[in-house]
Amino acid sequence: MTATPSPARTIRVDLGERAYDILIGPGLIASAAGEIAARLKGRRMAVVTDEHVAPLYLEPFMAGLAAAGIEAVSTILPAGEKTKSFEHLIPVCEAIIRARIERNDAVIALGGGVIGDLTGFAAGIVRRGSRFIQVPTSLLAQVDSSVGGKTGINSPQGKNLIGVFHQPDLVLADTDVLDTLSPREFRAGYAEVAKYGLIDRPDFFAWLEDNWQAVFAGGEARIEAIAVSCQAKADVVAADERENGRRALLNLGHTFGHALEAATAYESARLVHGEGVSIGMVLAHQFSARMNLASPDVAALVESHLRTVGLPTRLGDIPGGLPPAEVLMDAIAQDKKVKGGKLTFILTRGLGQSFVADDVPASAVLGFLEEKLSA
Amino acid sequence: MTATPSPARTIRVDLGERAYDILIGPGLIASAAGEIAARLKGRRMAVVTDEHVAPLYLEPFMAGLAAAGIEAVSTILPAGEKTKSFEHLIPVCEAIIRARIERNDAVIALGGGVIGDLTGFAAGIVRRGSRFIQVPTSLLAQVDSSVGGKTGINSPQGKNLIGVFHQPDLVLADTDVLDTLSPREFRAGYAEVAKYGLIDRPDFFAWLEDNWQAVFAGGEARIEAIAVSCQAKADVVAADERENGRRALLNLGHTFGHALEAATAYESARLVHGEGVSIGMVLAHQFSARMNLASPDVAALVESHLRTVGLPTRLGDIPGGLPPAEVLMDAIAQDKKVKGGKLTFILTRGLGQSFVADDVPASAVLGFLEEKLSA
Numbered sequence: 001m002t003a004t005p006s007p008a009r010t011i012r013v014d015l016g017e018r019a020y021d022i023l024i025g026p027g028l029i030a031s032a033a034g035e036i037a038a039r040l041k042g043r044r045m046a047v048v049t050d051e052h053v054a055p056l057y058l059e060p061f062m063a064g065l066a067a068a069g070i071e072a073v074s075t076i077l078p079a080g081e082k083t084k085s086f087e088h089l090i091p092v093c094e095a096i097i098r099a100r101i102e103r104n105d106a107v108i109a110l111g112g113g114v115i116g117d118l119t120g121f122a123a124g125i126v127r128r129g130s131r132f133i134q135v136p137t138s139l140l141a142q143v144d145s146s147v148g149g150k151t152g153i154n155s156p157q158g159k160n161l162i163g164v165f166h167q168p169d170l171v172l173a174d175t176d177v178l179d180t181l182s183p184r185e186f187r188a189g190y191a192e193v194a195k196y197g198l199i200d201r202p203d204f205f206a207w208l209e210d211n212w213q214a215v216f217a218g219g220e221a222r223i224e225a226i227a228v229s230c231q232a233k234a235d236v237v238a239a240d241e242r243e244n245g246r247r248a249l250l251n252l253g254h255t256f257g258h259a260l261e262a263a264t265a266y267e268s269a270r271l272v273h274g275e276g277v278s279i280g281m282v283l284a285h286q287f288s289a290r291m292n293l294a295s296p297d298v299a300a301l302v303e304s305h306l307r308t309v310g311l312p313t314r315l316g317d318i319p320g321g322l323p324p325a326e327v328l329m330d331a332i333a334q335d336k337k338v339k340g341g342k343l344t345f346i347l348t349r350g351l352g353q354s355f356v357a358d359d360v361p362a363s364a365v366l367g368f369l370e371e372k373l374s375a
Numbered sequence: 376m377t378a379t380p381s382p383a384r385t386i387r388v389d390l391g392e393r394a395y396d397i398l399i400g401p402g403l404i405a406s407a408a409g410e411i412a413a414r415l416k417g418r419r420m421a422v423v424t425d426e427h428v429a430p431l432y433l434e435p436f437m438a439g440l441a442a443a444g445i446e447a448v449s450t451i452l453p454a455g456e457k458t459k460s461f462e463h464l465i466p467v468c469e470a471i472i473r474a475r476i477e478r479n480d481a482v483i484a485l486g487g488g489v490i491g492d493l494t495g496f497a498a499g500i501v502r503r504g505s506r507f508i509q510v511p512t513s514l515l516a517q518v519d520s521s522v523g524g525k526t527g528i529n530s531p532q533g534k535n536l537i538g539v540f541h542q543p544d545l546v547l548a549d550t551d552v553l554d555t556l557s558p559r560e561f562r563a564g565y566a567e568v569a570k571y572g573l574i575d576r577p578d579f580f581a582w583l584e585d586n587w588q589a590v591f592a593g594g595e596a597r598i599e600a601i602a603v604s605c606q607a608k609a610d611v612v613a614a615d616e617r618e619n620g621r622r623a624l625l626n627l628g629h630t631f632g633h634a635l636e637a638a639t640a641y642e643s644a645r646l647v648h649g650e651g652v653s654i655g656m657v658l659a660h661q662f663s664a665r666m667n668l669a670s671p672d673v674a675a676l677v678e679s680h681l682r683t684v685g686l687p688t689r690l691g692d693i694p695g696g697l698p699p700a701e702v703l704m705d706a707i708a709q710d711k712k713v714k715g716g717k718l719t720f721i722l723t724r725g726l727g728q729s730f731v732a733d734d735v736p737a738s739a740v741l742g743f744l745e746e747k748l749s750a
Contacts, residue, residue: 086465090461093537094530094531094532097530097532097536097537098532121500124539125496125500125527125537125538125539126537128525128539128540129540150503152500152503155468155469155472157469157472157473158472161472161502162468162472162501163500163503164499164500164503165503165504
């Protein structure tokens with residue numbers, strides 16, 4: 001563990017005063033302390049992680065910080081989506097306050113999307129905003145949740161309904177750590193990688209169709225896929241930080257996906273976020289075809305690729321059954337992408353031609369869901 | 376209750392995209408619904424108030440909203456500083472979510488500083504930021520906490536350690552409601568009015584020395600004092616929204632004051648915020664004299680005026696005794712105006728010549744407090 005920076009690709013998220021770098025490459029956990037010490041003046045840090053990640057990385061990570069002259073404390077939370085709650089947010093806030101994190105110090109999230117979202121929210125509200133570093137350890141967190149500044153927790157009414165925009169000061173995406181993910185977890189993150197192709201990069205989607213096995217295997221193709229994904233997200237976030245327009249495209253597949261996560265009570269044994277997004281993206285393409293916006297062939301192509309990599313693509317793929325369409329509609333209406341009672345969906349006009357449709361009739365969605373549930 | 380706007384003074388807080396108006400005048404509670412309906416497109420509102428304010432104003436306020444075509448729900452919280460906690464924040468967030476407040480709708484704080492701070496924080500984090508209207512019902516809230524976008528709750532370690540910057544969309548300061556305040560509560564708010572004179576408006580302080588009885592009595596002098604105070608705060612906030620520099624001047628008297636509030640366990644029977652600020656401002660002036668920055672005559676002048684209006688000005692004025700100086704120092708060090716371990720205080724070079732001193736030796740403060748405690 002030295003302070004020598006690893007060779008890594010750097011992607012800049014161009015947000016003026018709040019601009020920051022995403023470093024992507026192998027061995028970044030080992031060189032994290034050096035990267036942090038080289039960029040931040042503060043010498044106190046509060047690290048938040050979970051009980052799955054801690055045994056793998058916490059001890060060397062803390063030792064690296066100590067060797068770099070950084071005084072750090074750590075908090076270990078339970079793993080899983082249910083951790084994104086006030087119940088766990090409160091002790092994290094208290095731990096950050098007790099650590100006396102000041103303006104040049106930082107809060108560090110070492111973990112997947114749940115840890116990143118909750119820790120970023122805590123960093124965003126302690127002293128009305130503390131510096132924040134993301135060290136994402138899942139593919140999902142590396143390509144999606146660690147970039148862009150959305151933080152938050154869930155409420156009983158739905159996911160991410162409580163939170164703030166709080167940009168990190170640095171993101172360190174160590175591509176080696178993904179080797180320890182289960183195949184299911186890697187696939188779930190891959191759904192978000194494919195999403196960037198489906199939003200507006202059809203060439204990237206085609207590249208993934210050809211190279212997905214290499215991405216799963218690791219090495220340069222994996223780094224390339226993560227870098228393209230982060231660049232795609234950085235572009236959208238730089239253009240529309242607070243989601244007044246274009247940023248909503250990142251929600252492709254998420255309105256259906258969130259409803260399915262709610263319907264399965266966020267039980268990861270049944271459905272994890274990326275799986276909900278996979279099914280949601282297929283539903284969004286099928287619904288676009290139903291609305292005569294795109295050819296059904298596009299939906300078939302999308303489903304085919306996602307099934308090939310092993311992702312669920314149909315409501316029937318979710319074990320344990322689903323509630324009636326009306327209940328799913330209720331979850332959709334409570335989702336945050338609702339304006340003036342009308343439904344906002346990300347739909348598509350073709351492969352990689354997604355757009356924000358903010359006037360979708362609820363009755364059409366209900367009928368579509370009823371049919372899919374009975375299929 | 377009609378939709379006709381009252382004649383009121385309007386002060387603009389110039390924050391670009393987040394600019395908003397403060398309306399100050401009599402009868403604004405009665406015309407609030409009209410002012411709101413004229414400015415916001417949304418027709419759903421969530422009102423938060425407390426058990427002291429609710430019996431006085433909630434029913435007519437809700438009736439006014441209904442008459443203006445606004446569908447509103449209300450939440451009534453216990454009164455008092457201890458309400459500024461996660462315990463009460465959580466149900467307020469849930470109530471806002473259940474009310475399905477969307478992007479053009481708003482959350483309304485009807486109450487004093489506690490209700491405004493907590494409700495603003497909830498509005499700032501539900502769906503990562505909802506529209507927010509302040510209807511401040513105490514003098515303190517009208518001249519200070521409702522303006523400027525600081526929101527938050529307390530933690531066991533100190534006041535306002537958890538929160539966000541979230542600017543209101545509108546502030547409606549009804550000067551009539553101040554007639555129902557107890558003299559003690561009005562005086563506590565007056566400490567913040569005097570503060571604006573002591574920061575950088577010596578002429579306003581001199582005007583207050585001559586006109587304070589008219590301000591307490593009501594009418595035009597009161598409106599003038601509130602308008603000058605709001606303008607003073609608006610100027611500082613527009614120049615430095617996020618407190619990177621000049622905004623810290625608003626903390627004159629607050630570092631000592633917050634420590635005294637913590638030392639009295641936020642028990643309002645012993646000390647309320649404005650009383651802590653009053654004592655804190657006198658201490659800041661006395662400490663400035665001790666550091667040879669200003670003449671002791673200035674501190675004497677400040678103390679004389681605050682005592683004349685009936686405010687406490689000395690540690691010995693706080694009933695029930697105080698902890699040793701070391702304990703007060705601990706609270707000061709945990710206060711959020713700390714950088715790199717050094718103490719930041721607002722000190723003064725003369726009447727209305729306050730400045731940010733960010734290199735104050737802790738030992739000098741400790742010695743000063745020990746002496747004041749034994750006086």
